[in-house]
Amino acid sequence: MDFLNSIPWFLMATSLAKTIFLVFLVVLPMVSYTVYAERRVSALIQDRLGPNRTGFPLTLLGFKKDFSPFLGGLGQPVADAVKFLLKEDLTPGHVNKPYFWLAPCLAMMPALVTLSAIPFGSEFMGVKMVIADINVGLLFMFAISSVGVYGIVLAGWASNSKYPFLGGIRSSSQMISYELCMGLSAVPVLLIAGSTGLSKIVDFQVREGWLLAPFTDGNLSLRELLLWVPVGVAFITFTISMFAETNRLPFDLPESETELVAGYHTEYSSMKFALFFLGEYTAMIAGSALIVVLFLGGWHVPFMPDGRAGWVWGLLNIGTFFAKVAGLLFFFIWVRWTLPRFRYDQLMKLGWLYLFEIALVNIFLTAGILALCK
Amino acid sequence: MSPFLFWFFALLMLGFGVSVVINRNPVASALSLVASFLCLAALFVGLNAFFIAVIQVLVYAGAVMVLFLFIIMLLDLRAEQRRRFNLVALGGGTLVTLGLVAELASVLNRFPLGRNPFPPLQGSAVDDVREVGMTLFSTHNLPFQITGVLILVATIGVVVLSKRELN
Numbered sequence: 001m002d003f004l005n006s007i008p009w010f011l012m013a014t015s016l017a018k019t020i021f022l023v024f025l026v027v028l029p030m031v032s033y034t035v036y037a038e039r040r041v042s043a044l045i046q047d048r049l050g051p052n053r054t055g056f057p058l059t060l061l062g063f064k065k066d067f068s069p070f071l072g073g074l075g076q077p078v079a080d081a082v083k084f085l086l087k088e089d090l091t092p093g094h095v096n097k098p099y100f101w102l103a104p105c106l107a108m109m110p111a112l113v114t115l116s117a118i119p120f121g122s123e124f125m126g127v128k129m130v131i132a133d134i135n136v137g138l139l140f141m142f143a144i145s146s147v148g149v150y151g152i153v154l155a156g157w158a159s160n161s162k163y164p165f166l167g168g169i170r171s172s173s174q175m176i177s178y179e180l181c182m183g184l185s186a187v188p189v190l191l192i193a194g195s196t197g198l199s200k201i202v203d204f205q206v207r208e209g210w211l212l213a214p215f216t217d218g219n220l221s222l223r224e225l226l227l228w229v230p231v232g233v234a235f236i237t238f239t240i241s242m243f244a245e246t247n248r249l250p251f252d253l254p255e256s257e258t259e260l261v262a263g264y265h266t267e268y269s270s271m272k273f274a275l276f277f278l279g280e281y282t283a284m285i286a287g288s289a290l291i292v293v294l295f296l297g298g299w300h301v302p303f304m305p306d307g308r309a310g311w312v313w314g315l316l317n318i319g320t321f322f323a324k325v326a327g328l329l330f331f332f333i334w335v336r337w338t339l340p341r342f343r344y345d346q347l348m349k350l351g352w353l354y355l356f357e358i359a360l361v362n363i364f365l366t367a368g369i370l371a372l373c374k
Numbered sequence: 375m376s377p378f379l380f381w382f383f384a385l386l387m388l389g390f391g392v393s394v395v396i397n398r399n400p401v402a403s404a405l406s407l408v409a410s411f412l413c414l415a416a417l418f419v420g421l422n423a424f425f426i427a428v429i430q431v432l433v434y435a436g437a438v439m440v441l442f443l444f445i446i447m448l449l450d451l452r453a454e455q456r457r458r459f460n461l462v463a464l465g466g467g468t469l470v471t472l473g474l475v476a477e478l479a480s481v482l483n484r485f486p487l488g489r490n491p492f493p494p495l496q497g498s499a500v501d502d503v504r505e506v507g508m509t510l511f512s513t514h515n516l517p518f519q520i521t522g523v524l525i526l527v528a529t530i531g532v533v534v535l536s537k538r539e540l541n
Contacts, residue, residue: 099401135501139428146436150408153440157401157447165447172440179437196503 032077107151137198167263202298210297387413
């Protein structure tokens with residue numbers, strides 16, 4: 001075990017602690033409660049109640065009444081998880097088994113791996129709150145999320161039936177197309193911040209004000225005022241591409257139930273289906289976190305000191321970050337239940353004919369402003 | 375890079391590389407190639423070359439191979455799976471591979487730089503994205519621009535070729 005001695009133990013222990021904290025204590029609970037929030041918010045929008053009464057089913061044990069101690073059915077995600085784990089796991093006879101089993105894992109894993117580059121807080125007891133502080137953080141996020149498409153493609157292909165196959169094909173062409181828009185609309189941010197490291201981009205925003213709200217550092221120069229235009233455009237194109245990348249409505253063509261039953265996960269049941277579901281929501285959280293890091297100042301709030309001022313502030317910074325992410329998730333849900341679904345050719349046209357060009361021109365605009373106002 | 379991790383990823387990469395060749399199922403071959411690219415990216419990470427590692431994943435594993443897989447899935451796989459091993463091709467391929475390896479080894483052995491390990495880079499925190507950008511846009515600016523024009527020509531060519539009717 002020679003190689004273990006070559007790794008600094010402190011770094012390893014803190015990385016492990018951060019990973020466990022981020023994945024198991026924050027993101028996975030957040031995923032299940034986003035699903036719950038989705039159902040409650042959709043109910044709110046459609047003037048229904050939604051799941052509001054899940055508790056312990058004591059009537060099963062012969063009691064008169066169920067015991068529901070949680071306000072408004074907050075036990076629903078737990079019940080959902082138990083249901084998914086206990087349901088019969090059916091593998092249809094006509095599928096290509098190894099790939100059929102591989103696909104859900106490939107749908108879930110990349111979304112979780114992308115979280116490792118996200119700076120989700122400033123400092124906590126002297127430890128930087130990012131698992132892997134690499135200088136190519138943004139490219140890393142793009143690279144790993146582009147691997148996520150394999151899960152969907154394989155699910156569609158291995159299911160060996162027509163609706164999943166169509167869903168898989170739609171999804172992969174959609175993700176490849178919108179990856180370009182997403183990458184291009186992030187370039188203005190890189191030009192302004194001068195780095196591809198996500199921590200450095202956040203540090204820049206702490207110093208100079210958030211990119212989307214440059215007045216947060218207390219002053220507003222002409223340069224910042226001019227840059228506001230391309231940054232705003234970049235924010236809009238980036239957010240739209242993020243909707244398409246995560247297969248969210250109005251771009252959820254890969255699983256549009258009116259045409260394709262359920263798209264690429266039609267043949268999946270129980271926990272394997274749940275993994276696709278979790279992967280989608282984890283990708284949504286990672287995407288929201290990326291938007292927060294790039295445009296909304298990461299963990300920063302004006303007049304709040306960072307983690308060097310004490311561990312309380314470190315914790316508050318982490319809380320701020322996830323509060324911003326939660327706000328964006330609410331926005332995602334709101335859009336889903338407000339806009340109708342696009343048609344597939346409209347989606348492709350939007351991506352290639354409008355967003356791509358806008359993002360490209362936006363880069364020139366940003367570069368021009370940066371060159372003119374030093 | 376820890377030697378254990380180097381050998382782990384190097385062997386894994388070679389294993390997946392072999393599986394690309396010997397798999398009868400084209401989808402399995404393509405996926406093995408993706409896995410082999412990922413291991414190669416891990417080797418780059420071990421050399422602190424994060425930029426190349428990420429580009430390796432982004433371009434090859436994330437974009438090129440997805441398109442490959444896409445095409446393979448649309449084709450008829452059964453004909454490929456039924457095909458038998460061709461012994462002559464197998465022997466010829468092995469011979470060519472061994473010849474290439476022998477040639478590389480003899481060339482690398484001939485000059486001193488190939489035999490000695492390269493000295494470690496000076497300064498641990500090199501911002502490799504910045505360095506690559508600076509080199510591309512200053513020293514190699516002309517070739518870079520020419521490549522850009524070539525890619526543009528290829529793009530226009532693809533658009534023209536894929537048009538059903540020209541008018």
